[in-house]
């Protein structure tokens with residue numbers, strides 16, 4: 001089984017509320033089907049979740065009453081994106097079933113403390129691909145919170161030991177500096193021992209911090225027989241190649 005995250009940046013336009021990249025989504029689902037691999041899909045929320053969740057501070061938990069209206073709207077909007085993903089998967093020939101984190105994940109202090117792994121395993125046994133996504137979720141310490149697709153990926157990788165973990169993004173992989181810098185170069189492979197020596201260009205602090213955080217999370221998902229990759233889903237064929245274990249341009253994270 002392979003764990004795949006379809007990033008919100010590749011299946012939606014993150015700058016425009018509820019803007020789906022339908023063609024890209026359809027092609028990615030066809031590549032998943034063509035690979036012939038069993039998958040668990042996690043997708044990001046993109047512009048169906050981030051804009052409103054940010055404006056109403058949903059990740060911080062219950063602060064004021066009008067957050068509730070925003071929370072239910074975010075929950076509804078990410079479900080709409082999830083339906084688009086399910087439709088594209090079904091049209092491609094895959095058999096998906098949706099497991100919304102708002103119904104099957106519990107958080108505490110913004111960290112996942114409970115997921116119904118048995119349910120996921122039961123669907124896999126039936127040849128059904130579970131689909132989860134960045135969502136709102138109950139949080140035992142702050143009422144509610146945001147459960148991101150990356151947090152779900154980490155929890156699933158730890159428990160279900162997939163043979164590969166693939167993050168599908170809108171960039172070729174992890175760059176050695178801000179990707180908009182013309183001198184930016186792709187880092188092809190990262191090992192845990194590289195992390196502390198890696199120097200990131202620091203003129204955009206958030207981007208640098210973001211890359212390090214993402215790498216640290218990816219390192220947490222690898223194992224002796226398990227690599228973790230980030231690839232560009234806008235380039236046709238890369239996801240299919242990565243799923244089949246063929247050479248695919250991207251950043252691979254593997255053990256020392």
Ligand code: IP8
Nearest residue numbers: 044045049134135148149
């Ligand atoms: O797009 C965020 O999940 P992500 C979920 O995987 C929401 O970071 C609702 C903003």
